[in-house]
Amino acid sequence: MDLATVTSLRPARGRDDLALAPGEALLAGGTWLFSEPQPAVTGLVDLTALGWPDWEELPGVLRLGATCTIERALAAPWGPATELVRQCADAFLMSWKVQHVATIGGNLCLALPAGAMISLMATLGAVAVIWTPDGGARRVPVVDFVIGAGRSALEAGEVLRAVDVPLGGEQATDYAFRKVALTPLGRSSALVTGRRAGATVTITVTASTARPVVLDGHDLDAGLAAIDCWYDDPHGAADWRAHVTGVLAREVREELLA
Template sequence: MDLVEVRAWRRAADRSDLALLPGETVVAGGTWLFSEPQPGTTGLVDLTTLGWPSLTETEAGITVAATCTIAELARAPHPGLATLAAACADALLMSFKVQRAATVGGNLCLGLPAGAMTALCVALDGVAVVWQPDGGTRREPVASFVRGVGQTTLAPGEILRAVELPASALAQPTAVRQTSLAPHGRSASLVVGRTDSDTFVLTVTGATTRPVVLRLGGMLDLEPALAGIDCWFADPHGAADWRAAVTGVLAAEVLSVLVEGPVR
């Protein structure tokens, strides 16, 4: 879609270029930005020209740049990460064209209930690295970074720089289950699970207004944990009570897979 009010496009070369002028907003992949009118947006600042490495692997884990595309993440040299990234994108019906342009950071910053990268990053205990306008940097779990539908903890002038995925989470087996109201509709519920020492970690997205993390000792803990969720989401893709019911089924399937043995 044409953004008819845009009069300027700046290519960011360093951090100082991210001080936004009135009416400016940042852009990376632009798959959402250019999909609908953006009233009041008069300038765009391109993050992709900063040259951030898409993936940086160390002993501590993998740092995913906010400008890393979802397609790049699905081709990550780490097999577990690549498989999970592809599964999350496919579960949310993200076309290959969108995956080639859409970025991890952009997907997170939209705060969508059915956010593919939100599901992945929360499931892997991801930590958001945020650049502050005063030159500082802050970190917080992605699980709390996304606060609700279209809401994040980003303050005015803050930029999501990267997501840090710890090696401990990347090394664990994972399982994914998803369902939609229609055979090929948008995800009404997406459950991603992984093991963590002697516990199981289940992440619920799509069915809730924000990501929900359940840490369970076993199957007996599942029902009370689900009963404690108070942020079920409703829209044309599914009623809240139906989403709660199907999430229970998906969560039980994921937990069963993890209990039975490693799956990638």
């Protein structure tokens, strides 16, 4: 979609360029930005000009740049989580054309309940690296980065720089994935993932909730009963989503404990 109100486009070459003027918006992949009218937007600031690496292996973490596309992220060294990465990438009804352009950071910052990278990063215990306007940085677990439907923990002037996926310590050896939608190729109504590392089993719920929820697989029933953010929209009623999430979560637990 053409953004008829946009009259300027400037590349960001450094952190100083990230200070937005009135009417400016940050541009990464732009798959959502250009999908509907943005009448309040008069200028765009291109984050891809910053030249952030798609991904890099740092001590103890795999760091994915916020401007890394979904397509390029699939080539990162995920180890045992490789299949889970592909499953999550495909769960948001993204064609290969969209995956070629949509970015990790854009998916997280949009904060949709069915955000594919939100599901993945919350499952893997990833941490969002946020640039603050004073030149510093802060870190927020992805499970806490998305605080509601369309709402993230970003404050005014902040920019998501990267996502760190932990590689140190006890590594998960098994993953499980379940999804349900109202139509065969529809957006996820409930998405449940799980990971097992030694005796620890965690279950992550997204799409059916307004924010990611991580549960202890060994106390699953109590965790499901405590969820207070079931989501209701055209892709599924809250009570139905709560029911099918319970079914999928128990399937995930059984697979990981088998």
